[in-house]
Amino acid sequence: xxxxxxxxxxxxxxxxxxxxxxxxxxxxxxxxxxxxxxxxxxxxxxxxxxxxxxxxxxxxxxxxxxxxxxxxxxxxxxxxxxxxxxxxxxxxxxxxxxxxxxxxxxxxxxxxxxxxxxxxxxxxxxxxxxxxxxxxxxxxxxxxxxxxxxxxxxxxxxxxxxxxxxxxxxxxxxxxxxxxxxxxxxxxxxxxxxxxxxxxxxxxxxxxxxxxxxxxxxxxxxxxxxxxxxxxxxxxxxxxxxxxxxxxxxxxxxxxxxxxxxxxxxxxxxxxxxxxxxxxxxxxxxxxxxxxxxxxxxxxxxxxxxxxxxxxxxxxxxxxxxxxxxxxxxxxxxxxxxxxxxxxxxxxxx
Amino acid sequence: xxxxxxxxxxxxxxxxxxxxxxxxxxxxxxxxxxxxxxxxxxxxxxxxxxxxxxxxxxxxxxxxxxxxxxxxxxxxxxxxxxxxxxxxxxxxxxxxxxxxxxxxxxxxxxxxxxxxxxxxxxxxxxxxxxxxxxxxxxxxxxxxxxxxxxxxxxxxxxxxxxxxxxxxxxxxxxxxxxxxxxxxxxxxxxxxxxxxxxxxxxxxxxxxxxxxxxxxxxxxxxxxxxxxxxxxxxxxxxxxxxxxxxxxxxxxxxxxxxxxxx
Amino acid sequence: xxxxxxxxxxxxxxxxxxxxxxxxxxxxxxxxxxxxxxxxxxxxxxxxxxxxxxxxxxxxxxxxxxxxxxxxxxxxxxxxxxxxxxxxxxxxxxxxxxxxxxxxxxxxxxxxxxxxxxxxxxxxxxxxxxxxxxxxxxxxxxxxxxxxxxxxxxxxxxxxxxxxxxxxxxxxxxxxxxxxxxxxxxxxxxxxxxxxxxxxxxxxxxxxxxxxxxxxxxxxxxxxxxxxxxxxxxxxxxxxxxxxxxxxxxxxxxxxxxxxxxxxxxxxxxxxxxxx
Numbered sequence: 001x002x003x004x005x006x007x008x009x010x011x012x013x014x015x016x017x018x019x020x021x022x023x024x025x026x027x028x029x030x031x032x033x034x035x036x037x038x039x040x041x042x043x044x045x046x047x048x049x050x051x052x053x054x055x056x057x058x059x060x061x062x063x064x065x066x067x068x069x070x071x072x073x074x075x076x077x078x079x080x081x082x083x084x085x086x087x088x089x090x091x092x093x094x095x096x097x098x099x100x101x102x103x104x105x106x107x108x109x110x111x112x113x114x115x116x117x118x119x120x121x122x123x124x125x126x127x128x129x130x131x132x133x134x135x136x137x138x139x140x141x142x143x144x145x146x147x148x149x150x151x152x153x154x155x156x157x158x159x160x161x162x163x164x165x166x167x168x169x170x171x172x173x174x175x176x177x178x179x180x181x182x183x184x185x186x187x188x189x190x191x192x193x194x195x196x197x198x199x200x201x202x203x204x205x206x207x208x209x210x211x212x213x214x215x216x217x218x219x220x221x222x223x224x225x226x227x228x229x230x231x232x233x234x235x236x237x238x239x240x241x242x243x244x245x246x247x248x249x250x251x252x253x254x255x256x257x258x259x260x261x262x263x264x265x266x267x268x269x270x271x272x273x274x275x276x277x278x279x280x281x282x283x284x285x286x287x288x289x290x291x292x293x294x295x296x297x298x299x300x301x302x303x304x305x306x307x308x309x310x311x312x313x314x315x316x317x318x319x320x321x322x323x324x325x326x327x328x329x330x331x332x333x334x335x336x337x338x339x340x341x342x343x344x345x346x347x348x349x350x
Numbered sequence: 351x352x353x354x355x356x357x358x359x360x361x362x363x364x365x366x367x368x369x370x371x372x373x374x375x376x377x378x379x380x381x382x383x384x385x386x387x388x389x390x391x392x393x394x395x396x397x398x399x400x401x402x403x404x405x406x407x408x409x410x411x412x413x414x415x416x417x418x419x420x421x422x423x424x425x426x427x428x429x430x431x432x433x434x435x436x437x438x439x440x441x442x443x444x445x446x447x448x449x450x451x452x453x454x455x456x457x458x459x460x461x462x463x464x465x466x467x468x469x470x471x472x473x474x475x476x477x478x479x480x481x482x483x484x485x486x487x488x489x490x491x492x493x494x495x496x497x498x499x500x501x502x503x504x505x506x507x508x509x510x511x512x513x514x515x516x517x518x519x520x521x522x523x524x525x526x527x528x529x530x531x532x533x534x535x536x537x538x539x540x541x542x543x544x545x546x547x548x549x550x551x552x553x554x555x556x557x558x559x560x561x562x563x564x565x566x567x568x569x570x571x572x573x574x575x576x577x578x579x580x581x582x583x584x585x586x587x588x589x590x591x592x593x594x595x596x597x598x599x600x601x602x603x604x605x606x607x608x609x610x611x612x
Numbered sequence: 613x614x615x616x617x618x619x620x621x622x623x624x625x626x627x628x629x630x631x632x633x634x635x636x637x638x639x640x641x642x643x644x645x646x647x648x649x650x651x652x653x654x655x656x657x658x659x660x661x662x663x664x665x666x667x668x669x670x671x672x673x674x675x676x677x678x679x680x681x682x683x684x685x686x687x688x689x690x691x692x693x694x695x696x697x698x699x700x701x702x703x704x705x706x707x708x709x710x711x712x713x714x715x716x717x718x719x720x721x722x723x724x725x726x727x728x729x730x731x732x733x734x735x736x737x738x739x740x741x742x743x744x745x746x747x748x749x750x751x752x753x754x755x756x757x758x759x760x761x762x763x764x765x766x767x768x769x770x771x772x773x774x775x776x777x778x779x780x781x782x783x784x785x786x787x788x789x790x791x792x793x794x795x796x797x798x799x800x801x802x803x804x805x806x807x808x809x810x811x812x813x814x815x816x817x818x819x820x821x822x823x824x825x826x827x828x829x830x831x832x833x834x835x836x837x838x839x840x841x842x843x844x845x846x847x848x849x850x851x852x853x854x855x856x857x858x859x860x861x862x863x864x865x866x867x868x869x870x871x872x873x874x875x876x877x878x879x880x881x882x883x884x885x886x887x888x
Contacts, residue, residue: 035562040573043408063563074851075561078470081477083562162748168834170849210751210833213849217833220579223387225729226750243386243579341850346663349835356692356794363692366685367704370711370765373722376732380725388725390732434625441618453625456633458868460823462840463860466847467636475639486632493625522617551715554825557844571717572830587718594713598706 033061034274037076037087039261040066041215042239042297049296054281060274068214069093070170076102076266085269086278090172092330094130094262099334103129103264110276113283116303121260130262133282134235134291134299137258137317137325138176139251141240142229143222149229151252152180156200160207165218165230168211169344173233175333176257178340179326180231183254190332194340202347211348219243233259237315238298251321258317258325260302292316374591381584388581399585406574409586412567416550419481419566423488424545428538430489431496436530439504440512453497456490464490465558473559480561487555492545499544503537504530536605543601547594637864640857658858670753671838672866674828675821678760682817683810685761686768691802693769694776705773712766720759720830727755727831751833759827764817771813775806811878815871822867839863 038046043066055062065072069090076082077100089097097103106129108114108122117125117132125131142149147160155164167173178197181204182189187196209227212218215236221227222244232240237249263282265275281287288301292308300316301308313319333340376390384394403409434453438446456464464487472483511533515525531538556566575583647653658664693704711719726732727749734746749755779802787797803810825840832838837845839859847856 037562047407065560065562067560068849070851071848074848077851078853079474081473170845209748210835213834213845214576217576220576220724223579224724224731224750225746226748338852342661342663346661349663349837359688359692363689366689366765367707370762371707373719373726373762374711374714376725377718377722389730390725390735430624430628433621437618437621441615443615443618443622449622449626453629456629458819458864458871459633459637460840460860460863460867462823462825462843463864464633464636466843466856466860467640468632470853471636471639472632486628489628490632493629497625522614547713553716554840557825558848568715568717571715572826575717575721575830583721587715587721590715590718591710594710594715598709598713602706 032059032274033063034086034271034278035063035065035084036278037065037067037072037084039088040068041236045291045296049291050282050287053287054278057281058274058277060271060277069172073097073102080268082266082268084266085271086263086265086275088133088261088263089130091132091260091262091328092172092175092334094260094264095128095330095334097264098129102267104267104269104272105129106131106265107276111280111283113280113285113303116283116285116305118302118304121302124260125262128262130264131279131283132260132262132302133279133288134261134297135258135302135317135322135325136233136235136261136300137251137256137321138173138180138231139234139237139249139256139315140229141218141232141237141247141249143244143246144248145246146228149250152254153184155207155229155231156184156204157207160229162207162209163228164204164207165210165212165221165227166204166208166348167215167231167233168213169341169348171213172259173231173257174344175328175330175340176259177231178344179257179328190329193336194343198343198347201344205348208348215239222247234300234315234317235261235298238294241315249315251324253324255324255326256321257328258322259328261299377584377587378591381581381588383581383584386580388579388584399581400589402580402582403586403589406570406582408565408570408574409567412565412570415565416567419484419488420546420549423485423492423549424542426485426489427492427496427545428542431493431541432500432538435497435500435504436526439501440509450497450501454494457494461491461552461554462557465555468555469558480559480564484556484559484564484566487559488549488552491548491552491555495544495548496541499537499541500534503534507533539601539605543597547597640853641861643854644857644861654854654858655862658855658862664859667837667839667842668862668866670836671822671840671863674753674757674760674838675818677757678764678821679814679818681757681761682765682768683814686765686772686813687803687806687810690769690772690776694773694779695781701773701777705770708766708769708773711762712770716763716826717830719763720827723755723759723762723831724750727758750831751836753832753836755831756828756836756838759831760821760824763824763827764820767816767820768813771809771816772806775809779805808878811874815874815878818874819867819871822870823863839866 036051047064051062051064054060065084070093072087073089073093073096076084076087076097106125108125111131114122114125114131121132140149140155147163166177169175169178178194178201179189181200182194182197185196185200189197210217210221215232218227218230218232218236219240222230222240234249241247241249263279265272265279269275283303285303285305288303288306291297291299292301292306292312294312294315298315300318300322308316308318317325379392380388380390381399382395382397383389383392384396385392437443438449443449468483468487472478472486473480507530512525512529515529516522520528551568553568553572556569560566560569571583571586644654645651693701693708696704724731728734729746729748729750731750733749737743738746784797784801787801792800823840825844828836828838828841832841834841834845840863843856843859843863846852846859
């Protein structure tokens with residue numbers, strides 16, 4: 001009965017496979033484990049510089065989900081059985097998440113390092129029920145062999161026809177890009193519902209090759225010569241320079257826009273203890289210094305005790321640049337989100 | 351005359367054939383380039399991109415889970431699909447044709463929609479673990495291949511052989527295992543291969559069914575391609591091509607490859 | 613024979629498909645009709661936007677052009693392969709099958725090397741001084757069509773080879789003797805005999821291209837969204853599941869409708885030929 005045996009073998013194989021899978025899944029909710037949901041950029045450094053040291057120090061088993069901020073928020077929002085404990089999100093997604101009451105009410109006294117945040121950052125944390133752990137801002141990265149860029153307005157130059165990539169509206173710095181366009185038109189975005197800014201985007205369109213969803217797409221496009229200039233968040237600069245060493249990054253003197261990345265604990269986290277420890281670890285002086293390295297995550301510190309040398313501070317929202325960085329009114333942006341997305345799609349992606 | 355000796359036809363066909371093979375050959379060439387970007391012509395020869403594959407945890411675990419999911423989903427599709435086909439072809443059921451198209455219907459739904467809809471039903475409504483939902487999604491991908499290929503060979507098989515074994519005292523169950531299965535063996539292998547390959551290569555369903563510590567190989571390659579534009583992608587592509595070629599060779603040896611595309 | 617056994621054998625597959633294909637579809641369909649503004653409000657709202665029409669139009673156009681190109685390329689090579697001696701035909705068959713079974717990521721990625729700004733085509737054209745600046749081919753509708761043609765050509769060839777091998781070459785010889793030119797023979801003798809498999813191939817390619825996600829994702833970028841990539845963007849990036857469901861259902865309806873139309877056409881052709 002060769003075939004019966006084969007079938008039996010197959011059946012037992014499936015049962016075994018499913019059993020392994022279910023144990024693997026169910027065990028992730030055990031007390032000694034923490035599921036972290038974080039950005040998909042530089043997964044290698046995230047593991048070696050944050051997750052592994054944290055796991056070692058606190059004797060917690062960490063498993064991770066990597067991905068885009070908005071994608072991960074969507075999954076959390078719709079999936080009430082998600083096993084994720086802590087989530088790291090871009091500012092606009094963190095605001096959305098807290099508005100939709102997806103996060104646990106934070107007890108800031110449980111985070112020892114919280115006091116080292118600036119008063120503005122503490123205010124933001126209390127407002128959104130999430131903790132900012134790094135700040136980044138918008139700049140321009142370009143290939144100096146082919147062009148020179150000094151200011152935001154240079155993006156509109158006719159010489160750059162078909163050479164630019166800008167962040168898509170649905171990404172972290174999409175709204176910031178619209179603010180930049182508003183500045184180009186000399187009208188504050190919050191004054192006219194973005195009308196003038198969208199006009200400016202229309203003028204920019206001939207120069208734009210691609211509106212990118214992941215800053216990692218850029219690495220590839222610089223390499224293939226698809227683009228020579230990109231508007232980009234500074235967190236991606238390290239990754240881009242690693243693959244394209246000749247690129248130059250600059251933040252125009254006229255100023256830029258900042259975005260905080262925040263950590264939140266999810267409402268149905270079963271291991272809030274480890275989650276608080278994770279936030280504390282992320283804010284600690286040692287770790288903030290470590291991930292600030294250009295070869296690490298290139299995360300600008302928010303812990304005021306961390307001091308960076310000028311060399312360490314390059315390409316980061318720190319010191320001078322941090323002073324120049326304006327904040328985005330995400331409450332205003334989020335209230336206009338759906339109308340702005342369809343306008344953006346009509347102008348930029350058609 | 352448009353027979354195989356027609357010169358114009360031969361030339362056109364050879365050009366098209368070259369166009370089909372060329373891109374894959376280029377991928378192979380770029381995988382040996384000693385530069386850190388994927389470009390042609392290559393400036394030197396190295397195998398370091400192949401060793402770099404093993405330093406990517408996502409590729410290793412992705413390969414393992416893709417393999418596991420493809421195997422389980424293909425077996426599941428066979429175990430559930432073959433009895434159904436047997437029932438449809440051997441018992442004079444009402445609406446047999448209706449059932450047939452019902453079982454084939456998952457092919458009419460775009461894979462991206464299956465992923466999106468199944469995520470809501472399996473993961474959210476039924477609260478199934480993501481891994482199980484992923485298997486279900488891949489099972490739906492596989493079932494139509496089983497139904498189509500097995501039906502064809504069940505209809506080709508002479509049902510009198512089976513009836514003769516009943517007359518000779520074989521129980522229907524025994525007859526199924528001793529007579530029917532050996533007769534449709536090659537189409538079972540063929541169906542398994544098609545299921546396995548399509549599940550292993552699938553992206554749209556796997557994209558939705560992802561979760562903590564669950565990476566499938568094709569999305570992992572896609573992600574790597576977007577993050578690091580280096581020849582490691584070419585190298586892993588070559589590995590996958592060798593994998594495909596190996597399986598084709600196996601099928602050819604066992605049942606003859608023409609069986610899998612009937 | 614026992615009917616009960618048959619029912620038991622059918623149940624797992626039946627419920628598998630029912631619960632995990634049809635139930636999910638109903639589950640995503642229901643909320644799309646529950647808008648406060650009316651039963652079809654979400655659909656009319658979606659179809660009011662010119663942007664959405666661009667995406668639908670692009671999806672349709674890409675699918676139609678892909679089918680046409682695949683057919684033009686696939687027909688001659690199928691004729692050629694189908695009429696080789698058996699051993700040669702088997703080898704060629706393997707060559708066609710190989711790309712078909714290779715991962716779609718690999719096959720699309722190959723075209724980035726070819727179509728990119730620093731890709732082979734641009735390098736070639738530049739060195740021949742045919743162009744002064746590199747062309748933008750990657751991340752356009754053209755690159756999606758090229759990728760789709762490449763993806764689906766083997767499927768068309770594979771569908772056609774079988775029936776080509778069954779063609780009776782004497783009919784063509786007769787046509788030639790009676791003074792028919794090769795072109796005339798092709799259109800009046802060969803293609804009508806292949807009509808059914810040509811239509812099957814077209815349906816497969818059309819449906820595949822309409823609903824493909826990987827190719828437009830890799831070769832199109834998000835400035836050239838098609839319906840499949842729009843569904844993913846709406847669902848996962850923007851978190852608008854209602855909208856994603858609306859697009860999903862529209863995609864199903866469009867592709868099912870066009871496949872049904874093509875099938876009707878093929879039945880009709882079939883009947884005409886058996887009558888004749």
